[in-house]
Amino acid sequence: xxxxxxxxxxxxGIAASILFLWYLRAALVPVFLGLFLAYLLxxxxxxxxxxxxxxLPAIIAVYLLLxxxxxxxxVFVLPQGVAQLEKLIRGLPEYIEWVTAYVxxxxxxxxxxxxxxxxxxxLLSVVDRTEMAMDEVMDKFVNALFGLLSHxxxxxxxxxxxxxxxxxxxxxxRRFIGLIPAHWRDRVEDLLSEMDGVLKGxxxxxxxxxxxxxxxxxxxxxxxxxxxxxxxxxxxxxxDLIPYFGxxxxxxxxxxxxxxxxxxxxxxILIALIVIQQIESIVVxxxxxxxxxxxxxxxxxxxxxxxxxVGGLVGMLIAVPVFASLRVLGMFAxxxxxxxxxxx
Numbered sequence: 001x002x003x004x005x006x007x008x009x010x011x012x013g014i015a016a017s018i019l020f021l022w023y024l025r026a027a028l029v030p031v032f033l034g035l036f037l038a039y040l041l042x043x044x045x046x047x048x049x050x051x052x053x054x055x056l057p058a059i060i061a062v063y064l065l066l067x068x069x070x071x072x073x074x075v076f077v078l079p080q081g082v083a084q085l086e087k088l089i090r091g092l093p094e095y096i097e098w099v100t101a102y103v104x105x106x107x108x109x110x111x112x113x114x115x116x117x118x119x120x121x122x123l124l125s126v127v128d129r130t131e132m133a134m135d136e137v138m139d140k141f142v143n144a145l146f147g148l149l150s151h152x153x154x155x156x157x158x159x160x161x162x163x164x165x166x167x168x169x170x171x172x173x174r175r176f177i178g179l180i181p182a183h184w185r186d187r188v189e190d191l192l193s194e195m196d197g198v199l200k201g202x203x204x205x206x207x208x209x210x211x212x213x214x215x216x217x218x219x220x221x222x223x224x225x226x227x228x229x230x231x232x233x234x235x236x237x238x239x240d241l242i243p244y245f246g247x248x249x250x251x252x253x254x255x256x257x258x259x260x261x262x263x264x265x266x267x268x269i270l271i272a273l274i275v276i277q278q279i280e281s282i283v284v285x286x287x288x289x290x291x292x293x294x295x296x297x298x299x300x301x302x303x304x305x306x307x308x309x310v311g312g313l314v315g316m317l318i319a320v321p322v323f324a325s326l327r328v329l330g331m332f333a334x335x336x337x338x339x340x341x342x343x344x
Contacts, residue, residue, distance in 0.1 A: 055170075
């Protein structure tokens with residue numbers, strides 16, 4: 001078989017594999033979550049192995065630490081979060097009524113002010129769209145909660161699968177490398193190393209930065225005496241995983257809660273959010289993230305819009321690392337196409 005035919009067959013095989021995985025994507029969610037968790041825990045396992053523990057004791061030690069963290073969250077943090085979520089759900093009709101009354105007052109104010117008809121129609125259109133957007137946000141929030149419950153099996157199965165991935169990671173790696181033709185192995189190992197650097201530079205580091213933002217926002221809410229500190233902090237932290245747009249999305253719930261108190265509280269929260277984002281962008285991110293994802297800002301924005309189009313909020317969360325990985329794969333494919341490895 002000629003080199004061109006082999007390359008074409010290889011491309012067809014990759015495309016067929018991607019289509020097959022896409023077809024089975026719903027069934028593979030626990031597997032992907034398990035792989036993701038194993039990837040996050042692998043450095044801790046290697047740390048314990050370097051201290052003299054065997055693979056199984058190292059994994060057990062990491063899982064015991066993880067269980068301690070989860071139990072601590074469950075005992076000290078989760079009840080407060082559940083209570084705040086309950087309170088928020090009970091208070092949603094009141095919040096919606098408050099927003100509706102505010103919108104109606106704004107409409108009445110516009111009718112009283114003598115504005116040109118064209119400008120008045122434009123402002124009323126903005127008000128109507130804002131009201132519709134609020135209703136849509138509430139619907140998506142409730143749907144997201146039910147969607148999380150529907151994936152409870154995947155969330156429970158992921159740690160079990162992750163345990164097996166961690167325990168057999170060396171064997172699985174050897175078998176995967178063994179499936180690759182000998183003259184491609186060095187290049188594929190370099191590719192995996194480069195992708196690991198990209199993902200490590202984004203996922204683990206961004207999680208630390210998001211945790212800083214979430215905890216900071218929650219502490220500000222507690223200091224000011226506002227409700228829903230846990231929920232608002234969690235939303236701000238998760239939203240911060242989204243570049244550029246994340247801080248804006250995370251600020252909206254905080255400002256909405258502040259708006260139910262007084263303009264002075266809104267100003268305090270706004271100043272606090274600006275200070276937190278400045279510390280995050282000037283101090284924390286450069287120290288933790290560095291240059292892990294070398295994507296041009298234009299490509300980052302394209303990635304975010306594409307992720308939102310395909311997968312909504314979840315798509316936006318994973319868009320940048322996926323695009324960065326695809327960039328590495330594309331460069332690898334281009335180099336391999338121009339300079340295929342020679343068969344020895």
